[in-house]
Structures are given as C-alpha cells and as structure tokens.
Amino acid sequence: MAILDILTYPDKFLTKKVRPVEKIDGALNKIIDDMIETMYEAPGIGLASIQIGCDKSIVVYDLSYGENENSLQVLLNPKITESCGEIVSENEGCLSVPDYRSDVKRAASVIVEALNREGKPLRIEAENFHATVLQHEIDHLNGILFIDRISKLKKGIYRRHLLKQLKQNET
Ligand code: NI
DSSP: OOOOOOOOTTOGGGGOOOBOOOOOOHHHHHHHHHHHHHHHHTTOSEEEGGGGTOOBOEEEEETTTTSSTTOEEEEEEEEEEEEEOOEEEEEEEETTEEEEEEEEEEOSEEEEEEEOTTSOEEEEEEEHHHHHHHHHHHHHHTTOOGGGGSOHHHHHHHHHHHHHHHHHHHO
16 A cells, blocks of 8 residues: 555646546555555545546545544445535635635535445435535545635635745745
C-alpha cells in the first residue's frame, strides 16, 4: 500500500467529473487500498478518488477515523437517490481545502446506492453527520468542493487568503 498525494484547491482536476467503475480488478483494488491508507494517514473521515488524481467513481470513508474496524466503507459508483430536509453542517472541512472550515447547508438525510468493493449493491440510509459526509464525498465525484456551496463572499475571502499565502511561499 502507498500513501498518495492529495490534490488541493485550486487544482483543476478537482473540478472534473468521474467515470463509473466498470471492472473490479487488481489495479482498482490497489487504488482502493491506497485511498484507505491515505485517508487514515491524513487523517480524514473520507476520501474521493478525484482527490488523489483518479477519475473512477470511488469513495472511502470511516466515521470512526479507524477506531472501529467495522465502520470502514468503500463505495463504487455511489449515487444519491433520495434526499430530504435541511441541516447546516458545522465547520465542514476537506483534505483538498487545507486550513479552512465553514458551515455548509446540506440535506438532513439521504439514501445512497452504490456497489461495495466486491461489486454487490449497497443501499445506505444516512442522517445528519453521516449524510453530510456522503454528500461531501459524492460532491467530489461531481467536481464540487464544499467551498462551492458557501457564499461567493466567503469563498472570495478564502481565495484571497490562499493567494497571499502562495505568494509568501514564493518569496
Ligand atoms: Ni473533501
């Protein structure tokens, strides 16, 4: 297994939409294993394939940060099939958006359909924090970051702060 580099905003690859996984083979399983290791190492609660430069539809997440060995989930081709209600996820963050957090409006509950890594269909009913994680990760597969779901003003402040930092690092 290998720890992969995580792409960060404003990398253009993060705005790409993924293609569906069509074949579960050794190469795909290696990507999945590397994504899991990369997520735990970060540490993060979830990781989407697009964040490590792969445009196949894969999400890994673990709400326990690896504390509970049964809570790791691998989703291939996940889709939100139903969503309802509204919540504000507090202080949402992302491994691809370092040093920034914001409240984000999210659906309060979702139903997600996907395949597991053996190719068997999965149906997940999630609420609140779990629902937020799924929406955040599935957004990644559609080229959307959580900062695309906050106000233009807030995103502008973040962007200027980031550009300033990049300039400082240059000099
Ligand atoms: Ni993220």
